Amino acid sequence: xxxxxxxxxxxxxxxxxxxxxxxxxxxxxxxxxxxxxxxxxxxxxxxxxxxxxxxxxxxxxxxxxxxxxxxxxxxxxxxxxxxxxxxxxxxxxxxxxxxxxxxxxxxxxxxxxx
Amino acid sequence: xxxxxxxxxxxxxxxxxxxxxxxxxxxxxxxxxxxxxxxxxxxxxxxxxxxxxxxxxxxxxxxxxxxxxxxxxxxxxxxxxxxxxxxxxxxxxxxxxxxxxxxxxxxxxxxxx
Numbered sequence: 001x002x003x004x005x006x007x008x009x010x011x012x013x014x015x016x017x018x019x020x021x022x023x024x025x026x027x028x029x030x031x032x033x034x035x036x037x038x039x040x041x042x043x044x045x046x047x048x049x050x051x052x053x054x055x056x057x058x059x060x061x062x063x064x065x066x067x068x069x070x071x072x073x074x075x076x077x078x079x080x081x082x083x084x085x086x087x088x089x090x091x092x093x094x095x096x097x098x099x100x101x102x103x104x105x106x107x108x109x110x111x112x113x114x
Numbered sequence: 115x116x117x118x119x120x121x122x123x124x125x126x127x128x129x130x131x132x133x134x135x136x137x138x139x140x141x142x143x144x145x146x147x148x149x150x151x152x153x154x155x156x157x158x159x160x161x162x163x164x165x166x167x168x169x170x171x172x173x174x175x176x177x178x179x180x181x182x183x184x185x186x187x188x189x190x191x192x193x194x195x196x197x198x199x200x201x202x203x204x205x206x207x208x209x210x211x212x213x214x215x216x217x218x219x220x221x222x223x224x225x226x227x
Contacts, residue, residue, distance in 0.1 A: 004157070033213070042118075042204050042217030043158070056213055090157055103215070105150075105157035 004093050004106035012112045013081050021076045021109045025093030031055070032074040033103060034066060037088040049074055050096070086113045116141050118207050118218035126224040127195050135190040135221050137205030147188045148206040148215070149179055158204065164188065175199070200225045 005024045013019050025032050031050045035043035045058035049068035063079040072093070078085055088110050092103035119138045127133050139145060146165050150158040162173025169181040179190045188205060202222050208215035 033215075035217075040219070042206075042219050043215075045214050045216070048213055058214065092158075102160055102163065105159070107155070107157045 004091060004104050006089075006091055006106040006109050008109060009107070010110045010112075012114065014114050015081055015083060017081050017113075018077065018079045019081060019111060021078075021089050021091075021111070023074045023076070023091035023093075023106060025072045025074065025091075026104050029093035029095055029104070030072050031094045031096055031101070032068055032072065033092045033094075034074070034076045035090040035092065036060070036085075037090060037108070038084075039087070043090055046076070081113045083113050086111060116207070116216055118205050118216050120203075120205055120218035120221050122221045123219070124222040124224060126226060128226050129197050130194050133190075133192045133195045133199070133223070135203050135205075135223070137188045137190065137218060138186050139188065139205070139207045140186065141207050143209065145207040146209065147179075147181060148208070149173065149177070149188070149190045150204045150206060150217075151175075152202045152204065152220075154201075161190070161203075195223075195225055197225045197227065199223060 007022045033048040034046040037043040046060050047057040048055045052068045065077045068074045088108045090108045092105045094101040094103045117140045148163045149161040152158050161177045162171045164171045164181045171179050177192050202220045204220045205218045206215050
C-alpha cells in the first residue's frame with residue numbers, strides 16, 4: 001500500500017509569486033485535507049476535498065485554493081505569496097468524510113518565501 | 115472558541131522514566147481527540163485516537179491516553195521512554211476523523227541517556 005506522497009519536498013519563492021504543491025493520496029482514499037504548519041506551531045487546517053469538491057475551509061484567504069482530481073490526488077495553490085506563507089505544508093488523506101476516519105499524513109513540502 | 119492547549123513547550127525525561135504530556139481542549143460538542151507524533155523532517159503519525167467508549171485508549175509504540183471529560187483533558191502517557199521517542203507531540207481535536215482538525219502548538223520531548 002503506497003502512502004501519502006507530496007512534491008516538491010522543498011521550494012523557494014519570492015513575495016508575490018504563485019506556487020502549486022502536489023499531493024498523492026493513499027490508495028483507496030477519497031478525501032484530502034491540507035494543513036499549514038508554521039515554524040514552532042501546530043498544523044492549521046486550510047481546507048478539505050472530498051470526491052473532487054471542497055468540503056470545508058479553515059481561516060485562510062481566497063488566495064489559497066485547491067483542486068482534487070478524479071484519481072483523488074490534490075493540488076494546493078497559493079497566489080500572491082507573502083513572507084508569512086513560509087511554512088511546512090502537509091496533506092493528509094483518509095477513506096472518507098465519515099466519523100472515525102483516520103488521516104494519514106504525507107511528509108510535507110517546506111516552502112520558503114523571500 | 116474551539117482550541118487545544120499543550121501547556122508544556124518542551125519536556126526532558128531520562129530514558130526508562132515515565133512520561134506524561136498534557137493536553138487540554140475547549141470544544142462545544144463531543145470531540146474526537148487525537149495524539150500525533152512528528153519526527154524532524156517527517157509528517158505526522160497517529161499515535162492514538164478517542165471517539166467514544168473506554169476513556170483509556172491504547173495506541174502504538176506503547177503509548178496510552180486518558181480522556182477526562184470533567185477536566186477537558188486528554189493526557190498522553192508512556193511508562194518507560196526510549197531514546198527513539200524524542201520528537202514533537204501534537205494533541206488535536208475535531209468533529210470527525212479529519213475535518214477541520216484543530217491542533218495544539220506541540221510539546222517537544224527530549225530524552226537523555
